[in-house]
Amino acid sequence: MLASWYDEQGPAAEVLRVGEAPDPVPGPGEVRVRVTVSGVNPGDTKKRRGWTGSAMPFPRVIPHSDAAGVVDAVGEGVDARRAGQRVWVYGAQSYRPFGTAAQYTVVPADHAVPLPGHLGDDLGASLGIPGITAHRTVFADGPVDGKVVLVNGVLGGVGSPAAQLARWAGATVIGTVRRGADLDRVDPAVVSHAVALDGADPAAEIRSYAPGGVDRIVEVSLSDNADLDNAVAADGAVIAAYATGADRTEIPFWTLLFNNVTLRLMGSDDFPAEAKRHAARDLTAAAAVGALTVDVGDRYPLADIAEAHERVDAGGRGRVLVDIPR
Numbered sequence: 239m240l241a242s243w244y245d246e247q248g249p250a251a252e253v254l255r256v257g258e259a260p261d262p263v264p265g266p267g268e269v270r271v272r273v274t275v276s277g278v279n280p281g282d283t284k285k286r287r288g289w290t291g292s293a294m295p296f297p298r299v300i301p302h303s304d305a306a307g308v309v310d311a312v313g314e315g316v317d318a319r320r321a322g323q324r325v326w327v328y329g330a331q332s333y334r335p336f337g338t339a340a341q342y343t344v345v346p347a348d349h350a351v352p353l354p355g356h357l358g359d360d361l362g363a364s365l366g367i368p369g370i371t372a373h374r375t376v377f378a379d380g381p382v383d384g385k386v387v388l389v390n391g392v393l394g395g396v397g398s399p400a401a402q403l404a405r406w407a408g409a410t411v412i413g414t415v416r417r418g419a420d421l422d423r424v425d426p427a428v429v430s431h432a433v434a435l436d437g438a439d440p441a442a443e444i445r446s447y448a449p450g451g452v453d454r455i456v457e458v459s460l461s462d463n464a465d466l467d468n469a470v471a472a473d474g475a476v477i478a479a480y481a482t483g484a485d486r487t488e489i490p491f492w493t494l495l496f497n498n499v500t501l502r503l504m505g506s507d508d509f510p511a512e513a514k515r516h517a518a519r520d521l522t523a524a525a526a527v528g529a530l531t532v533d534v535g536d537r538y539p540l541a542d543i544a545e546a547h548e549r550v551d552a553g554g555r556g557r558v559l560v561d562i563p564r
Contacts, residue, residue: 240563241340242543243300247288250547254286256540259300262336262344264313269320269347271327275363276338276540276560277304279395281506282331283547290485296335302560303331305338306362309350316347325350326362328370328518332507339543341562351518354526364532364557365399365521371506372400373517375456375478376407378502383408386448388470390414391458392432393423395557396480399530400456401428403520406529409454412447414440441469451475461487473497480504532557539563 241259264270282301285292305327309320329349331337336344353362375396376382387404391397392413401411405428413424418434426432431447433440444452444466451472457463460477461484467477468490477499489501509517524530535556538546543560550558 239341240540241300242540243298243339244286245298247286247294250283250286250544250551254301254544254547256543259340262342264311264316264344266314267316267347268313268344269309269316269325269350270311270342270344271305271307271325271338271350272310273305273307273327273338273341273343273562275306275359276302276562277363277366278302278546278550278558278560279304279367280550281367282337283550285331286547287551295333298335299331300336300338300340300343301331302337302339303327303329304363304366305330305343306353306359307343307562310342312347320347320350323350324353324355324362326353326365326522327351328366328514329507339540339560339562341564348515348518351522354522357525360534360557360559361525361532363559364534365525367506368395368557369399369521369530370509370514370517371480371504372396372398372456373403373520374504374506374509374513375400375480376404376409376454377516377520378478378504378513379454379476379500381407382454385453386410386412386451386472387454387456388412388414388444388448388452388467389429389456390463390466392429393420393555394458397456397458398533399521402530403524404454404456405429406524410448412444412452414444435466441466444470448472454478457481459483460489464489468493468497468499471497471499474499476500476502478502478504480506534559537561
């Protein structure tokens with residue numbers, strides 16, 4: 239099969255290779271997926287460059303955990319009728335060496351989720367890491383029906399699906415953006431109130447929409463927003479943080495404590511298996527009824543995977559996808 243891999247960590251253009259690799263064979267409980275579109279996440283590029291001092295987990299890594307494609311072979315114990323089924327894939331390179339930047343990938347059967355016929359491969363390849371992380375930030379502490387959910391970074395790769403899932407589940411959603419110029423990009427059908435963090439007093443503006451405080455906070459940068467979160471959190475609120483700007487993040491401890499605030503830190507690779515399965519079911523259900531969409535930014539052929547990684551490392555709007563040739 240045609241695949242991309244790296245045998246050492248470093249800059250994308252220096253370590254990523256594209257060439258022929260052996261076709262994988264599904265083992266017991268696994269399926270093989272013929273990949274059509276592979277999704278690139280910041281976590282994929284961080285692993286490649288050895289972020290925070292991480293070492294090579296395997297001698298060779300085929301990157302990327304997310305994809306869409308078609309099941310073309312099944313292992314022992316898997317229903318043979320799954321062959322030919324369109325699926326979206328998550329966790330392909332989570333504690334496994336060979337991900338989705340290849341014509342074929344092998345994953346546990348429940349990591350290949352049936353993709354309804356009217357949904358496109360681009361959406362399927364965009365659900366995995368950001369979608370499951372978003373789901374966990376919203377629902378890890380129970381239902382949100384009737385609650386107020388604040389999503390910081392509401393236009394981001396995790397923030398956008400988090401807002402959509404919260405709205406789908408019956409919450410009132412308040413979203414923040416960095417700049418006032420971005421307010422017109424926020425969908426009012428999902429986000430009831432959008433607030434720019436460069437405004438005069440974003441905390442007061444959020445409080446004007448939620449006088450009793452917000453019940454859940456989906457946090458993209460805890461180090462930048464800890465004081466804001468503290469100012470708007472209701473008693474007993476949950477701050478679900480999946481990223482931060484500073485490795486050693488300061489928080490206003492005592493005021494958060496007296497408000498009985500829970501700080502939940504989210505590492506997507508290590509979510510409980512049942513939480514991932516629950517997220518996969520809900521993501522598919524929400525997408526199937528049009529309640530969950532994704533913004534695709536740039537796409538690249540597999541031959542240009544290094545450029546795709548560099549685009550993710552540089553930041554920017556929308557999901558980055560890699561098209562896999564037949």
